[in-house]
Every structure is written in C-alpha cells, then in structure tokens.
Amino acid sequence: MTVNIRATETDTSAASLDVVALYRTMLTARVMNDLLKIRKTQGRFPFYIGCAGHETMAAVVAALNENDWLALYYRDLAAWLQRTGDLEGPLREAYSRVSGPMNGGRNMPSHYASKQFHILPGVSEVAGLNPFAGGIGFSLQRDKSNGIILCSTGDGGAATNDFSVSCKQAGIYRLPMLLVVEDNNWAITFQGGSQWSGSLVETALASNIYAEEVDGTDVIATYEASCRLIEHIRSGQGPALLHLKLGLLDAHSSSTDIKSYRKKEEIELTKEVKDPVKNFGRWIVEQGLLEEADLESMRKEIRAHLDRIEQEILKEPGRTSAQVMDHVVNVPEWRENIPRGAKRTMTMLGAINESLVELAQRDPGFFVLGQDVGSPKGGVFGATASLVTQVPGRAISSPLNEQLIIGIVSGAGLRDGKARCAEIQFVDYHQSATQTIRLAARFLYQTDGKWNSPLLIRAKSGSGGGGPISSSSAGGGAYGHSNTGEQWFTSIPGMITVCPASPYDAKGLLLESARAQSPVTFLERGRLYRSEPPKDSEGHILEQMAQYWEVPEGYYTLPLGKARRLKFGVGPTDIAIIAWGTMVLEACTAAANTVKRDGGAIEVVDLRTLMPLDTDAIAAAVKDANRVIVVTEEIDMTSFGRHVHSWIVQHCFYDLDCVPAFISAVAAPPAPYDESEEQVFYPTSQTIEAAITTILAE
Secondary structure, X not given: OOOOOOOXXXXXXXXXXXXXXXXXXXXXXXXXXXXXXXXXXXXXXXXXXXXXXXXXXXXXXXXOOOOOEEEOOOOOHHHHHHHHOOOHHHHHHHOOEOOOOOOOOOOOOOOOOEOOOOEOOOOOOOOOOHHHHHHHHHHHHXXXXXXXXXXXXXXXXXXXXXHHHHHXXXXXXXXXXXXXXXXXXXXXXXXXXXXXXXXXXHHHHHOXXXXXXXXXXXXXXXXXXXXXXXXXXXXXXXXXXXXXXXXXXXXXXXXXXXXXXXXXXXXXXHHHHOXXXXXXXXXXXXXXXXXXXXXXXXXXXXXXXXXXXXXXXXXXXXXXXXXXXXXXXXXXXXXXXXXOOOEEEOOHHHHHHHHHHHHHHHOOOOOEEEOOOOOOOOOOOOOOHHHHHHOOOOEEEOOOOHHHHHHHHHHHHHHHOOOOEEXXXXXXXXXXXXXXXXXXXXXXXXXXXXXXXXXXXXXXXXXXXXXXXXXXXXXXXXXOOOOOOHHHHXXXXXXXXXXXXXXXXXXXXXXXXXXXXXXXXXXXXXHXXXXXXXXXXXXXXXXXXXHHHEEEOOOOOOOOOOOEEEEEEOOOOOEEEEEOOHHHHHXXXXXXXXXXXXXXXXXEEEOXXXXXXXXXHHHHHXXXXXXXXXXXXXXXXXXXXXXXXXXXXXXXXXXXXXXXXXXXXXXXXXXXXXXXXXXHHOOOHHHHHHHHHHHHHO
C-alpha cells in the first residue's frame, strides 16, 4: 500500500504550498528514521544511515515538477517521500526484500533509485552521482526539454573531484542543474573542518553558477529560495547552487556512537535550534494551522501506520545466496546479420569513422563527446572526421577532463537507455574518470537489474609511436600514451571490454557495442589505425587475415564475447596462440612463417572481446592443440594476459602436454620514447616464433 503524503507542488511561492502536507512528509521521514534506528540497534538488519536534520529537502523537492530528475544524497529520505509518497520502499530496502523498489534489497538502505520517479540510483561515494547528473542535464538541454535535475550532496561531497566536475559541467555548458549542498558541519566524527576554500557561494559564482546560502532549518525560507533558483534555471539563465546550512541530529551512521565524539551540550543545542521538523511544527502552530496536540497525534498515527507496514514487509521474501550472480553484466543477444554492402579495402581508422556515422544516422540522440572530436580534423587521430562533416553537431569537443566526458555520456545513457560515445584520446588518461567508470559498471548489479547503464568508451591504446606493424616508424609515443589498458577495465565487474585486430572487426564490434546495456570499453590499438594486413617473412600478405581489411558498406554487427579461430597450415593443430589486438597480427606472421618453414598447423585465437571472455573457444583450441602460447602487449604485472594464462592452467590442465608459454612486454613503464628501446619493449613475430620453436621441441 502506498499512501500519498506529498505536499502540493508549486513553481511560485510558499503562498500556494500545502504546508501541513509538507510537514507531514517531513515528520514521516523523522518517524521512519527513528524506527529504523531502533531496528538496527535491535539487530534486525546490519546498517542504517540517518536523515535527522536533513528533512528540509522535502521542501526543495516540493518546488520541482514531477518530471524533473533527482540525484539524491543518502540523507534524503524526506526527498524520496516527497517525490514518491512511498513509505514501504525504505523499509523493504532496510530489510533486504527483493520487492525493494530502489535496489531490491541488494544495496545499503538510503540509496534511493527509481526510474518511474526519475531518481538516479544512489551511491555511497559522496558526490559520486554528480558527474552523471551533469549527463542528465546535458541530455535535457540537447532535447530542448524544460526539465531540470536536482543533485544533492553533503558538505564533504562538495570537496570531492566529482563535485568539482559537476560544477565544470554545469558552468561550461550552462546546464539546467540545481546543485544542493546539505552542510551539517560534520565530517563523520570531525566538526568544523573546511571542505572548500572561502565561501561556497563565491566558489560557485566563480564557476559561472548562480548561488545562494540559506538556513536549512527554516523550511519556508528553503522552499522560497528553491523556487527562486528553479525559476532562474527554467528561464534559461543557467545552473544554480543552494548551500543549505543544516544540523545533524544523529551520529554519522549506525556504525558510530554520537556520544563518543560530540559533546552533550553540542548535541542538545543542535536538537533545540537546528531541528527542521521541530522548527516547522512550531511555525505551523504559530500560524494557527494546527495545534500542539495535532502534531503529537500526527506522529502517533504515522508510527502506527509504519508498524503495520513493517509487519507486512517482514512476510515478504528476502534475498538468497542463489541470486548473488544475477545482473552482473548485460551483453546484447546477437542477431546474425549478413553484410550486404559492397566491400572496400579500408584501414581500422576508416572503419571506426564509418561506424560512428552509421550510429549517428540511425539514432538522432547519438553523439560523440571528447577532446577535439568536433574539430575539422576529427580529434587527434581523425576518428570523428567523417562524423563532423556528414552529421554536423554530433561530434562535440569537450574540456580537458575525462571525468566530465564520461559523466556526461553515461548520464545521458541513464536517462533513455541508449549508448553515447565518450572518446578518451589515450587510454592512459582514463585514470581521472576511474570512479565514474566503476560506478557506471555497477548500476545494473546494485539495483538488481532495475537500471541499465549503456556507455561506449573509445580510447587509443598501446604504443603511441608506430612500431613494427604500422607503416610509420617506432618510437615517439612514450609514457602517458602507450599503456594497453585492458588490465584496468577487465577487472571491473559489469564492464565489457573489446579490442579488435582488424578493420572488419572494428566496425562490426563497434556497432554491436552501441547496443549493449552495460558499459563498453573499446580499445583501439594505435599501431593498427593505419596498418595493412600482416605479412610473412617474404612480404606476402596472409590470406587468412587479408579478408578482414575488406569492410562492407552499411550496417552490420559482430557478436560480443565471441573469439575468432584462424588456422595456418594443414592437419592436426600443433600449437594454439591466444592473442588480441596488435598481437594477433604478430602471432599470425609467426604462425605463417613457422608453418611455411617446418610444416604442420598452428591456430591463432583472436579473442576480440576480452570481457566477457570466450572460454569455450579457448578451451576448444587448447584441446585441439595441447600446446599453448598466450601473448599480450601488456607488461606482466597482474595483467589480463596473465589471467588468461592462469585460466588455461586451471581449467585445461589435463589437455596440456606442457606448461603454456606466456609472452608479454618487458616489466617497465610503457613505453620508451626512443625507437631502439620501443622496438624491444613489445613482443614481435620473432619473439613468438622463438617460443613456438621451443615448445614444439619439447
């Protein structure tokens, strides 16, 4: 049963606000908060984080329209109730009930989420939602919607990089965002620590964001300020920030004892003068709207109602251990589609250009955001050059901030379930967006499948200066441009990681990646951007791979999570080589040279998708060959390649005739600037040939 406890909404002033209904919402939040604190103390569930002192957020939400978006802080129980009227939801989540509307009991209580009510899935990382909120605002703006997004956090959150990024997003793009900082002056167990330099209002103004500081214990003042700021945003004047000065009436969470770090006098003073529910109740009595007895009667009525709800919820099923692997990643079900367009010889860079144009033409909402991607050159590598000229306005140059880029693209995808593309110039630079990427990959799992998180991240990876595969010379990439990257993404549950080796695969896999409802990292090896098909030692192009430089016109897709098996020679397979990206070409050359010289047959398994890993293809290749080499462009320090090697040893042990060989880059920071050093930094076909000879001699 859902009881409507929401206050009447308005976009004008407090004169038309149903203040009694608003008070009831705030009081309900307080009574529920106190009930959940008691139940935690009784050991009924393991954790609770309180909202007492932050109930004024109901007034902020009351000033919004119902189609506006919310990205809520974990103390925003009153905001949840104001938007949804759902009393059962917070209790279901506390008791880990599968019926929980936010996360199905999978995440901690107080992590609010609802597609129906436009509430982004909450996270424990303070201000972690801020970059995603910027993406919602960016999407609303591009659609010329009149909607806005409210994004709230605490004073500690205002000190984070995530908050700074959202200010940059809002200020630069003039997004329809209302940033709310709920400042209760406590950083867990430390009081009065400054979380920013100077005035937060001045900081916001410096970011091109209009801001006001308001006494959050005064509900009417908060509501009226919210109305002013929302009108400012809706009238096209840009983003706004509301700095709410509040009091925290409880300990930071149920894991801390308030009396162990706060003085008795300070606690009592806070409860006396900074309690918004008590202050608002006094004001309502002073206005003659209710009497003191009415307030107490309302409290008892709410508690009795919550007790009845709780008893019903306790009868509902909880989560079970059998569900622990539900909703980890969402890989699209591939539908076979035979390419019908004319084939042309094309580079990988050309195939990527075609893919992005194809996606933009098929989806009016698709865009690419990244550094310099909107320039006539199409970014530093020219990957968006065709998009710039053929579909103007879809390649958008961004500030030099990867977290800003990922947040906007991922937030836009959360809004409507369609992937947009973030281009990171070099995969090394993803580090500034690591938390946002990790959170995006987690949304599906933490919400028990309620939220998908489509996001397409493209990044140049691997050595930056050419190398033996490319027609350009080696050297020149150096540090900050030459990491392979797979080790960073394949270790994130919920992330799909792709690394194509040919133009044909690059186009088909990129088009399929845009269908995925989980985040995809698409690693584009720089040495393959303009490479030709691999050749043998005599300079002859290898027929087995040449066909994959012939790229059909139009739309076609290739399945994610499926490897390709390539055979060189005839007869039983003597050895299998597991590779991806640039190393596929090197492995093919090594295989062709060995077979031509010594006869026999060698199989090269091109993984194409790194996660989810095609273990069936690997196991089949190992069973056929009984001898294996895993070759990676990574350095061998807990690398993805080492994971593949370990998997083979663990799962294919009885199919092996000898220990699998492992070939990697040297264990040094990738990669040296000098050509002579870079040439020996990465494995080559000669390295692989030598390993083949050694293994076959055993």
